[in-house]
Amino acid sequence: MVREKFTHIYARAADRKGGEAELESLLATPLSAQELKGISDDRWLSAFTQKVFQSGMSWKVVRNKWPNFEEVFFGFDIEKMLLMPTEMWERKATDPAIIRHLGKVMTIPENARMIHDAALDHCSFSAMVADWPAEDITGLWRYLKAHGKRLGGNTGPYTLRIMGKDTFILSHDVEAYLRNIGVIDGGRDTRKSLQATQQAFSEWQQESGRPLCQISQIIAFSQGDNRL
Structure with a gap:
């Protein structure tokens, strides 16, 4: 109690x-469930990636660099992220336009796969998040940690909060x-x-x-x- x-x-x-x-x-x-469902899945990948990069770094520095990230990673288009070979990811991780960190860059294809797979079952990743019940919000945290990369701790919950999911x-x-x-x-x-x-x-x-x-x-x- x-x-x-x-x-x-x-x-x-x-x-x-x-x-x-x-x-x-x-x-x-x-946001309301309907408003959440209107968010395109590339925005979720962008938000997750930004939070991953902000972990252990200056949030302001990452935000200031973010337009470059959007350009280098094709607006975080899910299909494009899934088609890129490992060698291309390694090259992009050395691009001076972004914050060069191979481990964090390599979370992008893994989290793109999580978003893609969820969309197959729920029409979109946004729909899955929107319909997840408030009385099991920690279950959504566990889902992100289990199926995503570097989304444990407060990284997943903070991203949900920023995107408008009640948590x-x-x-x-x-x-x-x-x-x-x-x-x-x-x-x-x-x-x-x-x-x-x-x-x-x-x-x-x-x-x-x-x-x-x-x-x-x-x-x-x-x-x-x-x-x-």
Whole structure:
């Protein structure tokens, strides 16, 4: 059972951010299922690749270079990515227009294959993501980790959030809070921890009627070093 009512968490976050209006202005709004289904699959590959490159690097540097990535990798067209031979990937990984990192570049064809395979069963990768139930969002995280490349940890969830899929994030502040109240008592990414976290967020969602992303943000704003 969740040990603190969401109304208490919200009140604490609002107090730390200067009031309810200020807090509400900081919260994200997820896309609807229909809006998500309108996203072309190449945009998912682009987003996953950007997040992979941002892992361990300056996010700003990667963003500034991103137009070059789009050009070098043909707009992340899924079919083109799947047709490129290994030698061509190795050449592109040395292109000075992008951030040269062979290991991260080689995630592109593998994640293109994941997106392509999902589209065969769901009309599009976007459709699969859009229809994935909120009460099993950690199941979607596990899918990305198992079928994709370098999409474990927070890389997959952050990409989902950026693209508009409703998901919570196990940021440092959120994880710390969940440990403090006993929801997580072992490894963060174990099945037991993820199931307990999913249950807690589902209960908070039922109580508040809010999307998972907002619950996650409010928890983060309720503690840590992010006061107004």
